Amino acid sequence: MPPDPHARRLNAVWPAIWRGLKCRCPRCGDAWLFHHYIEQVDNCAACNEPLSRYKVGLLLPLVVITVMVHIIGFVMLEMELTGHGNPLVYLYVLVPLSIIVPIAILPSSKGAIVGLFWAKGWSDEQDR
Numbered sequence: 001m002p003p004d005p006h007a008r009r010l011n012a013v014w015p016a017i018w019r020g021l022k023c024r025c026p027r028c029g030d031a032w033l034f035h036h037y038i039e040q041v042d043n044c045a046a047c048n049e050p051l052s053r054y055k056v057g058l059l060l061p062l063v064v065i066t067v068m069v070h071i072i073g074f075v076m077l078e079m080e081l082t083g084h085g086n087p088l089v090y091l092y093v094l095v096p097l098s099i100i101v102p103i104a105i106l107p108s109s110k111g112a113i114v115g116l117f118w119a120k121g122w123s124d125e126q127d128r
Protein backbone atom coordinates (compact mmCIF):
# COMPACT_ATOMS: atom_id res chain seq x y z
CA MET A 1 0.00 0.00 0.00
CA PRO A 2 1.50 3.39 -0.97
CA PRO A 3 2.06 5.93 1.81
CA ASP A 4 -0.63 8.54 2.30
CA PRO A 5 0.63 11.85 0.85
CA HIS A 6 -1.44 13.76 3.43
CA ALA A 7 -0.07 11.87 6.43
CA ARG A 8 2.65 14.47 7.14
CA ARG A 9 0.17 17.32 6.92
CA LEU A 10 -2.30 15.65 9.26
CA ASN A 11 0.37 15.64 11.95
CA ALA A 12 1.19 19.32 11.39
CA VAL A 13 -2.27 20.80 12.06
CA TRP A 14 -1.51 22.74 15.25
CA PRO A 15 1.86 24.14 14.11
CA ALA A 16 0.20 25.23 10.85
CA ILE A 17 -2.65 26.92 12.75
CA TRP A 18 -0.11 28.61 15.04
CA ARG A 19 1.90 29.92 12.08
CA GLY A 20 -1.36 31.14 10.52
CA LEU A 21 -2.33 32.91 13.74
CA LYS A 22 0.95 34.81 13.43
CA CYS A 23 -0.06 35.69 9.81
CA ARG A 24 2.80 33.60 8.47
CA CYS A 25 2.96 30.90 5.82
CA PRO A 26 1.49 27.69 7.33
CA ARG A 27 4.19 25.56 5.75
CA CYS A 28 7.44 27.38 6.60
CA GLY A 29 6.43 30.23 8.91
CA ASP A 30 9.05 32.52 7.38
CA ALA A 31 7.08 34.75 5.01
CA TRP A 32 3.90 36.77 5.43
CA LEU A 33 0.62 35.14 4.49
CA PHE A 34 -0.98 38.46 3.47
CA HIS A 35 0.34 41.28 1.34
CA HIS A 36 -2.43 43.69 2.27
CA TYR A 37 -4.75 43.67 5.24
CA ILE A 38 -6.27 40.19 4.68
CA GLU A 39 -5.44 39.64 1.01
CA GLN A 40 -3.66 36.31 0.69
CA VAL A 41 -0.47 36.04 -1.30
CA ASP A 42 -0.59 33.69 -4.28
CA ASN A 43 2.60 31.86 -3.31
CA CYS A 44 4.78 31.97 -0.23
CA ALA A 45 7.78 34.27 -0.77
CA ALA A 46 10.08 31.90 1.15
CA CYS A 47 9.02 28.34 0.19
CA ASN A 48 6.84 29.05 -2.89
CA GLU A 49 3.93 27.08 -1.42
CA PRO A 50 0.77 27.89 -3.43
CA LEU A 51 -1.50 29.53 -0.85
CA SER A 52 -4.16 31.20 -2.99
CA ARG A 53 -5.96 27.89 -3.42
CA TYR A 54 -7.06 27.90 0.25
CA LYS A 55 -10.26 29.94 0.30
CA VAL A 56 -11.71 30.51 3.75
CA GLY A 57 -15.10 31.70 2.46
CA LEU A 58 -17.82 32.23 5.03
CA LEU A 59 -15.96 30.39 7.76
CA LEU A 60 -13.99 33.59 8.50
CA PRO A 61 -17.00 35.74 9.47
CA LEU A 62 -18.44 32.79 11.40
CA VAL A 63 -15.26 32.48 13.47
CA VAL A 64 -14.90 36.25 14.02
CA ILE A 65 -18.56 36.67 14.99
CA THR A 66 -18.36 33.69 17.35
CA VAL A 67 -15.29 35.14 19.06
CA MET A 68 -16.91 38.59 19.23
CA VAL A 69 -20.15 37.25 20.74
CA HIS A 70 -18.13 35.62 23.51
CA ILE A 71 -16.05 38.77 24.17
CA ILE A 72 -19.04 41.15 24.12
CA GLY A 73 -21.11 38.74 26.19
CA PHE A 74 -18.36 38.47 28.80
CA VAL A 75 -17.90 42.26 28.95
CA MET A 76 -21.67 42.86 29.21
CA LEU A 77 -21.99 40.24 31.95
CA GLU A 78 -19.04 41.70 33.82
CA MET A 79 -20.47 45.23 33.54
CA GLU A 80 -23.84 44.09 34.84
CA LEU A 81 -22.34 42.12 37.73
CA THR A 82 -20.11 45.02 38.82
CA GLY A 83 -22.93 47.57 38.62
CA HIS A 84 -21.67 49.46 35.56
CA GLY A 85 -24.71 48.61 33.45
CA ASN A 86 -25.36 52.23 32.48
CA PRO A 87 -26.47 52.56 28.82
CA LEU A 88 -23.90 55.32 28.22
CA VAL A 89 -21.11 53.06 29.46
CA TYR A 90 -22.39 50.40 27.09
CA LEU A 91 -22.27 52.94 24.30
CA TYR A 92 -18.74 54.14 25.11
CA VAL A 93 -17.29 50.70 25.77
CA LEU A 94 -19.13 48.16 23.65
CA VAL A 95 -19.53 50.10 20.41
CA PRO A 96 -15.79 50.84 20.00
CA LEU A 97 -14.97 47.33 21.24
CA SER A 98 -17.28 45.75 18.69
CA ILE A 99 -15.57 47.74 15.91
CA ILE A 100 -11.90 47.52 16.94
CA VAL A 101 -11.70 43.88 18.04
CA PRO A 102 -13.03 42.32 14.79
CA ILE A 103 -10.65 44.49 12.76
CA ALA A 104 -7.79 43.38 15.01
CA ILE A 105 -8.55 39.64 14.98
CA LEU A 106 -9.53 39.31 11.32
CA PRO A 107 -6.00 38.66 9.89
CA SER A 108 -5.05 36.19 12.61
CA SER A 109 -8.37 34.38 12.30
CA LYS A 110 -8.01 34.11 8.54
CA GLY A 111 -4.40 32.95 8.95
CA ALA A 112 -5.45 30.24 11.41
CA ILE A 113 -8.18 29.01 9.05
CA VAL A 114 -5.75 28.99 6.11
CA GLY A 115 -3.31 27.04 8.30
CA LEU A 116 -6.01 24.50 9.13
CA PHE A 117 -7.03 24.18 5.49
CA TRP A 118 -3.40 23.84 4.40
CA ALA A 119 -2.69 21.17 7.03
CA LYS A 120 -5.77 19.17 6.10
CA GLY A 121 -5.33 19.71 2.36
CA TRP A 122 -8.78 21.31 2.03
CA SER A 123 -8.17 23.43 -1.05
CA ASP A 124 -10.39 24.40 -3.93
CA GLU A 125 -8.15 22.21 -6.09
CA GLN A 126 -10.11 19.20 -4.78
CA ASP A 127 -13.24 20.49 -6.53
CA ARG A 128 -11.64 20.40 -9.95
Ligand SMILES: [Zn+2]
Binding pocket: 025, 026, 027, 028, 029, 030, 031, 044, 045, 046, 047, 048, 049
Ligand atom coordinates in the same frame (compact mmCIF):
# COMPACT_ATOMS: atom_id res chain seq x y z
ZN1 LIG B 1 6.32 29.34 3.17
